[in-house]
Amino acid sequence: MLYRKNPKNGKELSILGYGCLRFTKKGGVIDQKKAEEEMKAAIENGVNYFDTAYTYHGSEVCLGKFLAKGYRDKVNIATKLPHYYIKTIEDMEKCFEEQLQRLQTDHIEYYLMHMLNDAATWKRLTDLGMEAWIAGKKAEGKIENIGFSFHGATEQFIKIIDAYDWDFCQIQFNYMDEHSQAGLRGLQYAAGKGLPVIIMEPLRGGRLVQGLPESAKRVFEKTTPKRSPAEWGLRWVWNHPEVTVILSGMNEIEQVEENVRIASEAKADSLSKEELDVFEQVKQEINKKIKVPCTGCAYCMPCPQGVDIPGCFSAYNMRYTDGWYAGFKTYFMCTTLRKNQTNASKCVGCGKCEQHCPQSIPIRQKLKEVRQHMEGPVYHVGRFVAKHTRKD
Incomplete structure (x- = not known):
């Protein structure tokens, strides 16, 4: 050892x-x-x-x-x-x-x-x-x-x-x-x-x-x-x-x-x-399944509304590389189980983020996809339970 x-x-x-x-x-x-x-x-x-x-x-x-x-x-x-x-x-x-x-x-x-x-x-x-x-x-x-x-x-x-x-x-x-x-x-x-x-x-x-x-x-x-x-x-x-x-x-x-x-x-x-x-070769093979080509550089941050843009995209991609549960769990932990939530539905479509993205990702559209696929009924039930359990 x-x-x-x-x-x-x-x-x-x-x-x-x-x-x-x-x-x-x-x-x-x-x-x-x-x-x-x-x-x-x-x-x-x-x-x-x-x-x-x-x-x-x-x-x-x-x-x-x-x-x-x-x-x-x-x-x-x-x-x-x-x-x-x-x-x-x-x-x-x-x-x-x-x-x-x-x-x-x-x-x-x-x-x-x-x-x-x-x-x-x-x-x-x-x-x-x-x-x-x-x-x-x-x-x-x-x-x-x-x-x-x-x-x-x-x-x-x-x-x-x-x-x-x-x-x-x-x-x-x-x-x-x-x-x-x-x-x-x-x-x-x-x-x-x-x-x-x-x-x-x-x-x-x-x-x-x-x-x-x-x-x-x-x-x-x-x-x-x-x-x-x-x-x-x-x-x-x-x-x-x-x-x-x-x-x-x-x-x-x-x-x-x-x-x-x-x-x-x-x-x-x-x-x-x-x-x-x-x-790098292995990651390339895994990344063929991803939905958003985000590198996590965070040039799009900070979001005026508090959305964790790279975090949202990482969890969304994980849904397709690691399975629904893994992606959902990561999304919920990293955006919702916190005092100031950072989930995709906080996006108001201002577009400030897109001006700085070196990958030219249509961030507003992709955040809509994240919200659609990651914030379904299970998410809202979990959010309700978390809200009434946490001692904030």
Whole structure:
């Protein structure tokens, strides 16, 4: 197992982290025995970072039961506060104490604001007293590092980074999201601030493995050295020296073994130009399915109405490259689950964006398509539920 140092405190973290969202379930509940066998194999092979969340049903309890069997001092626990449920300091306290109980521990090494997608939401939390609450928990030794996970556009990510003295952050990053979400620019910005960066969705939830078009699979198959699409994808992320840990939701022993093997070999800046060219070929094959030729350059931004134009187009394209659910989930998280929504239907057709687009995309027309295809009945039901659930 290779390790990279947390630049904030010098501690070594395994470059492979265990994502605890996708434990195998049996009869609707986590298969504890199977999950423990997989987690044990990971720890025995050097994995020391385990990521869960309050809202991952049963995950914190499963992890806590396992770690209580003598493994607690071998790992760093990362879990997340569902700030969207939080209305008062008392809510924070109640949730945090419940998490400690679930995890059977008295402290959390890496604690995150879950899906903190815009600076306005962080402002709401600071107005509630979040900064003082965090300081108190750190002073008590109950929280070692504070961070946030993020789904949104680069500009908002940078604003959040600059809004507080964070200890780490977590972003989605893979070869298809190089210029969407926080993207390469966000990754480099956070690392430039001295933050360890944790990567989620390095394979887009497996869609860059099972969901690849046959033409893209053939590109990998004919390339030497012979590697699976999963190995190619993971190596691409680890090739970036700014990356600290990659999370993988492993739910088979074979996945643990394969990922551990790769994580014992994959070093930063190790891919050759020829290998990097392979990813460009694969992306070309995937992009043949896209609906909008947006490169994510963001020259069209800012929109006077607050529309996240590149984010809307990225999710819309994902609908056709990764499937309806993946596109819808990304669209909803990145435009709607935030204090100031940025969805396509906010467009009033002013046309300012089109004056700056180097791709000459008819942005107004394409945003109408996004609204038509992404904001159907399911979207409106979800938006209604979110509006009445969030504590804004």
